[in-house]
Amino acid sequence: MALAQRLSYSQISQIGKRLQDLAQEKKLDFLLNNFFDEEAISKTVTECFRPCLQEKMHNWLLNTPFSLSLDTSTLVGQNICVVKARYIKPEMTGNGPIFKPSQLQDKIVTVTALKESVDAKTMAQILKDKIFASPAIKSNFQGLTHDNARMLSGTGEGLIGLMRKDIPERFIFDINDPSHCPSFALKYSLKALPGRVMDFIDDTVRT
Numbered sequence: 001m002a003l004a005q006r007l008s009y010s011q012i013s014q015i016g017k018r019l020q021d022l023a024q025e026k027k028l029d030f031l032l033n034n035f036f037d038e039e040a041i042s043k044t045v046t047e048c049f050r051p052c053l054q055e056k057m058h059n060w061l062l063n064t065p066f067s068l069s070l071d072t073s074t075l076v077g078q079n080i081c082v083v084k085a086r087y088i089k090p091e092m093t094g095n096g097p098i099f100k101p102s103q104l105q106d107k108i109v110t111v112t113a114l115k116e117s118v119d120a121k122t123m124a125q126i127l128k129d130k131i132f133a134s135p136a137i138k139s140n141f142q143g144l145t146h147d148n149a150r151m152l153s154g155t156g157e158g159l160i161g162l163m164r165k166d167i168p169e170r171f172i173f174d175i176n177d178p179s180h181c182p183s184f185a186l187k188y189s190l191k192a193l194p195g196r197v198m199d200f201i202d203d204t205v206r207t
Contacts, residue, residue: 057085061137065140067085067175068143069083070159072118079113082110086105089103110130112126118151143174144172153176
């Protein structure tokens with residue numbers, strides 16, 4: 001069933017191990033005592049868990065500098081945009097907060113469903129609605145990491161350009177995600193190869 005629902009191997013493993021622990025502790029009664037209705041689960045998450053988690057995240061972003069990483073993907077025919085926040089969680093001491101690189105946090109801030117076609121203004125609106133809830137959060141924003149798509153990286157009408165206009169008092173770092181660089185290097189290298197070399201590669205892959 002888990003595979004049919006397209007869960008990852010890691011997710012299936014974690015669920016299985018958690019059920020094993022609950023079975024050993026004799027705490028599986030909730031499976032019989034609760035009604036697992038899809039609509040009820042959705043309302044519980046959106047009306048209870050999400051507001052609490054958003055408030056907690058916004059409190060962190062209010063009190064520490066942070067950067068964002070943004071990526072889009074298509075899952076089961078649905079276009080989604082995922083935004084993560086990276087910040088150093090301060091260690092509170094009698095002399096005030098201490099920021100250690102070892103306390104770097106990497107948290108998902110929002111997952112938003114997208115329409116078929118989106119532009120930089122749509123992305124900017126998502127960040128405004130989901131993250132920049134107050135001027136204080138904007139003042140802690142340091143930069144954006146992305147996959148170098150044109151609508152994100154353009155300094156004029158791209159997302160970075162729009163954000164720099166919206167927050168003119170700060171310099172916003174624009175960083176291409178290093179994990180995408182090898183993919184781009186391979187993509188454009190293959191385009192430069194002669195046709196007969198590509199035919200050889202295709203034949204090799206097929207065999």
